[in-house]
Amino acid sequence: MNHHADQFRIKVAESGDIPTILAFIHKLAEYERLSDQVKITENQLFETLFGPRPFAEVILAFEAGACVGFACFFHNYSTFKGRPGLYLEDIFVDPEHRGKGYGKQMLRYLANLAVERNCARMEWAVLNWNQPAIDVYRAIGAKPMDEWTVFRLQGDKLLDLAGK
Amino acid sequence: MNHHADQFRIKVAESGDIPTILAFIHKLAEYERLSDQVKITENQLFETLFGPRPFAEVILAFEAGACVGFACFFHNYSTFKGRPGLYLEDIFVDPEHRGKGYGKQMLRYLANLAVERNCARMEWAVLNWNQPAIDVYRAIGAKPMDEWTVFRLQGDKLLDLAGK
Numbered sequence: 001m002n003h004h005a006d007q008f009r010i011k012v013a014e015s016g017d018i019p020t021i022l023a024f025i026h027k028l029a030e031y032e033r034l035s036d037q038v039k040i041t042e043n044q045l046f047e048t049l050f051g052p053r054p055f056a057e058v059i060l061a062f063e064a065g066a067c068v069g070f071a072c073f074f075h076n077y078s079t080f081k082g083r084p085g086l087y088l089e090d091i092f093v094d095p096e097h098r099g100k101g102y103g104k105q106m107l108r109y110l111a112n113l114a115v116e117r118n119c120a121r122m123e124w125a126v127l128n129w130n131q132p133a134i135d136v137y138r139a140i141g142a143k144p145m146d147e148w149t150v151f152r153l154q155g156d157k158l159l160d161l162a163g164k
Numbered sequence: 165m166n167h168h169a170d171q172f173r174i175k176v177a178e179s180g181d182i183p184t185i186l187a188f189i190h191k192l193a194e195y196e197r198l199s200d201q202v203k204i205t206e207n208q209l210f211e212t213l214f215g216p217r218p219f220a221e222v223i224l225a226f227e228a229g230a231c232v233g234f235a236c237f238f239h240n241y242s243t244f245k246g247r248p249g250l251y252l253e254d255i256f257v258d259p260e261h262r263g264k265g266y267g268k269q270m271l272r273y274l275a276n277l278a279v280e281r282n283c284a285r286m287e288w289a290v291l292n293w294n295q296p297a298i299d300v301y302r303a304i305g306a307k308p309m310d311e312w313t314v315f316r317l318q319g320d321k322l323l324d325l326a327g328k
Binding site: 025028029034037038039040041044045048055056072074075076077078079080081082083084087089090107108111112114115120121122123124125126127128129134137140141142143144145146147148149150151152153154156157158159160161162163164 | 189192193198201202203204205208209212219220236238239240241242243244245246247248251253254271272275276278279284285286287288289290291292293298301304305306307308309310311312313314315316317318319320321322323324325326327328
């Protein structure tokens with residue numbers, strides 16, 4: 001804990017937060033050097049996060065009323081455990097607000113939610129060059145799933161397989 | 165296509181299929197040399213697949229009335245795309261029924277479903293030593309996400325972070 005702690009809070013995002021969420025998605029993509037991949041619009045965010053069939057949930061972190069970070073997550077599933085998991089799709093703290101433990105506070109919030117919802121585990125993917133993040137993840141006891149590789153099928157190849 | 169094709173069909177699993185699903189989960193774990201990790205029960209399968217908040221869906225493959233394979237999937241989410249994805253948690257064909265293209269037919273069925281549901285992509289994880297599976301995935305145009313590593317937090321470490 002530090003002197004910022006009493007100014008810090010986390011809240012569940014609502015539809016009014018869509019512009020804030022979109023801004024953080026763009027900031028994260030810039031940090032990950034993947035800006036060319038960002039295709040999302042405010043309408044899509046509304047439909048996929050707050051529509052009749054939400055696919056993910058978002059939390060926002062505030063310091064003294066200003067939004068300084070966000071995280072987006074959904075539930076995955078383990079057949080071996082017979083239980084859901086909490087999959088963290090994105091977590092991002094504004095660079096000028098790093099080093100205050102806010103990322104860890106968001107992770108702690110999500111770990112609590114995972115336990116409350118009977119999740120067997122939390123998982124997330126990290127870019128292999130992102131050593132500062134990897135250091136944090138190892139420090140909290142997360143283990144790299146080095147023996148697995150994720151495959152992705154998209155675009156024309158997905159349509160080809162579907163026979164479209 | 166081959167002479168088995170007319171005997172082959174895929175159906176969406178129902179709660180009456182739970183014993184079949186459980187048997188396949190155990191067969192898959194044996195193949196993956198991970199049998200010690202299987203903790204699932206019929207009750208858990210019922211609750212997590214067919215309860216008020218389903219976390220995953222299952223399809224079953226039949227040849228001439230006998231169940232020869234299964235796949236379990238759920239929807240993940242891409243903030244960059246603003247669209248869901250289809251994440252394939254498990255896919256398994258009984259060893260004595262391999263080489264007939266049944267795995268690929270299940271993948272094709274799921275690719276169709278992904279397109280129908282406006283998914284941006286399909287993803288799944290493969291064990292790095294499972295070369296026969298990797299060959300199939302590359303042949304259909306799937307790309308390994310080599311620049312990413314998945315981290316997992318579970319057990320005492322998850323509880324520690326949650327402060328429980």
